[in-house]
Amino acid sequence: MKLIKSFFRILSFVGLLTIQACGFYNFSGASTGTAETVQVNFFQNYADQTPGSTIEPGLDRDFTNALQDLITNLTSLNLTSNGGDLLYEGEIVEYRVSPMSATANQQASQNRLTISVNVRFYNKTKEDADFERRFSFFYDYPQASLLQNVKTEAHEVIFERITQDIFNASLADW
Numbered sequence: 001m002k003l004i005k006s007f008f009r010i011l012s013f014v015g016l017l018t019i020q021a022c023g024f025y026n027f028s029g030a031s032t033g034t035a036e037t038v039q040v041n042f043f044q045n046y047a048d049q050t051p052g053s054t055i056e057p058g059l060d061r062d063f064t065n066a067l068q069d070l071i072t073n074l075t076s077l078n079l080t081s082n083g084g085d086l087l088y089e090g091e092i093v094e095y096r097v098s099p100m101s102a103t104a105n106q107q108a109s110q111n112r113l114t115i116s117v118n119v120r121f122y123n124k125t126k127e128d129a130d131f132e133r134r135f136s137f138f139y140d141y142p143q144a145s146l147l148q149n150v151k152t153e154a155h156e157v158i159f160e161r162i163t164q165d166i167f168n169a170s171l172a173d174w
Helices: 002-022 059-074 147-170
Strands: 037-040 086-099 110-123 131-142
Touching: 037 059, 059 086, 059 110, 059 147, 086 147, 110 147, 131 147
Parallel strands: 037 086
Antiparallel strands: 086 110, 110 131
């Protein structure tokens, strides 16, 4: 009987350690360390300051929301408007449509929308993780299509990739 009690105590202890250890990991691969809060400042749209680039109204709001949503969905961090343990800030620096592949008649058969974002990341709990970096992605669409007709899908695809790249650079611990 004593042997069975000892066995269950050991089993309970191992189970408790296992459950407690799982609290440090999650399926997103995020390594938030001791951080509890995250602050994502509004990403201003300065795309028109880059030659050949234009301003897309509402892009700044939509991008900021996409980054906030990704981080809060993949971590247990609480979103705050100031004093966050983790801070993301930056600006949209490019919004450009460029012709891509050409036809035999020297006309574009495909266009590419490119969005670039400059990001500054600060981690108050681990200062050697701070960085400033530019993230960029694109969406190709047929020349016969107007940007207005593909813009919603294009923004979703580009935001998904850029926000995931930002997340990976700042929090993924793979």
